[in-house]
Amino acid sequence: MRALALALLAAAIGQAPVAAQQIYDLLLKGGRVIDPKNRRNERLDIAIAGGRVVKIAAEIPAAQARRVANVSGYYVTPGLIDIHAHVDAQGAPLNLNPDHNTLRYGVTTVVDAGSSGWKNFEQFKSRVIDRSKVRVLALLNIVGAGMYGSKVEDDVGEMDPEAAARMVRKYPGTIVGIKTAHFQPATWDAVDRARKAAELSGSVLMVDFHPKPGRGYRELILEHMRPGDIHTHFYGRLTPQLDAQKKVQPYMLEARKKGILFDVGHGSGSLWFRIAVPAIQQGFLPDTISTDLHKQSVMLPRATMTNVMSKFLAMGMTLEQVIERSTINPAKAIHRPDLGSIEEGGTADVAVLALERGTFAFLDSGHGKLTTDKALRCVLTVRNGEVLYDAEGLSLTDWRQAGPYSNFK
Ligand SMILES: [Zn+2]
The missing domain is CATH 3.20.20.140 (Metal-dependent hydrolases)
Structure with missing residues (x-):
């Protein structure tokens, strides 16, 4: 019993610092933030916890978040x-x-x-x-x-x-x-x-x-x-x-x-x-x-x-x-x-949002067509801190590294 208790204690001590470092629920990393209200148009990381944005900075370590979405190459907007x-x-x-x-x-x-x-x-x-x-x-x-x-x-x-x-x-x-x-x-x-x-x-x-x-x-x-x-x-x-x-x-x-x-x-x-x-x-x-x-x-x-x-x-x-x-x-x-x-x-x-390049056609209300070379597509949506849409799996783990079934929610 004593050995078990010591082992549990050691495990707790060993894991505590790691757990303590993960202070964010979600980190949106490497995206280009366009936030017109705050006149932002630059590459920034955004950390989210408890449904709120808690930190916006040029570099926030991935290890500090339980979940990381690599959004480099995308636009991050309100x-x-x-x-x-x-x-x-x-x-x-x-x-x-x-x-x-x-x-x-x-x-x-x-x-x-x-x-x-x-x-x-x-x-x-x-x-x-x-x-x-x-x-x-x-x-x-x-x-x-x-x-x-x-x-x-x-x-x-x-x-x-x-x-x-x-x-x-x-x-x-x-x-x-x-x-x-x-x-x-x-x-x-x-x-x-x-x-x-x-x-x-x-x-x-x-x-x-x-x-x-x-x-x-x-x-x-x-x-x-x-x-x-x-x-x-x-x-x-x-x-x-x-x-x-x-x-x-x-x-x-x-x-x-x-x-x-x-x-x-x-x-x-x-x-x-x-x-x-x-x-x-x-x-x-x-x-x-x-x-x-x-x-x-x-x-x-x-x-x-x-x-x-x-x-x-x-x-x-x-x-x-x-x-x-x-x-x-x-x-x-x-x-x-x-x-x-x-x-x-x-x-x-x-x-x-992704700004995609290619050939796209859009219709108006009279079904007149306008052909263009770029289009916006939403790839991920966070509402109240929760990822509710993730078209590319940007915030998710490759299935081979995903671990036991119990990890899937
Ligand atoms: Zn209406």
Whole structure:
């Protein structure tokens, strides 16, 4: 017994220093970190423990981490933020499962843009938001029943600013603002009631807008929207952002100066290269890049986050510009400055992206094709310190060195 006790003690002493050195859960080693908020674009190691980023340095020894992902040759960015998607998977008809359609594209925060309203948000929360690994936030539809077709979405009686604002205030960490969409009657009711709800709740407003006679786009962005409000789908065909000579309309510049934000919201109908290319050539870039991902847009135009980002690279934006509009800009737009960056002490939400070279073709909403020589692909996603997607096995062990079955989890 004494010999056994001594042996155990010796083993404990012998192993203690090794165990003590492994102070990190995960080390992302050797990647090129692009973090626009902190103006970083350099090779850095990132150590993660307890779900937080705990150290960022040029060199952190691999022996100090229980798990090491060699990410040299890849870009390491803050977890991507998609502020326009539809992920009420068990509710509104076109919605997708959030985890399956975000994490493998580097998205760690997704905002459901108005799939539910104040009448059904709590069901959405309990059956989807609370059960997802990806952080799901929401813009609450000003329509109480949410996106359930034109019958309810055109019904002004469904639009109660006080009830919507009460629901936003009840879930301040989850509901980031108000959404109005799809409204067809030629009145300002939907926009103005949504704006009122945003004002009452101190939250942001996102507008999807279909101009009608007497209800024009210029008036929307200059008179009915306020600084910080977001117009989504702004490279779509419904709104007149260019003149007949494809020149950006002066009211677009005026609205931007006033503080109106312009969001992509790709979707099935809202990214047209024939609009976006001339706008970008004239320097009118999006403030935020988002997918409007749903059951249709995920198919032919393939509006996944990394694809939408790749389309903007192909249209001439720099990698830094694209990442800024997919991380810190959307974080600011939804008033969540705690997201969209990689900082010591911050939540460990990180994307690792490959910038691949070759021949790639991307489609727009009109199924027009743009051929390019580079594309972004997500290879690894960390959410709250946990590796949830690892396409190349970068954080994993070769099977021949993996040891007994009990090591596999
Ligand atoms: Zn949408």
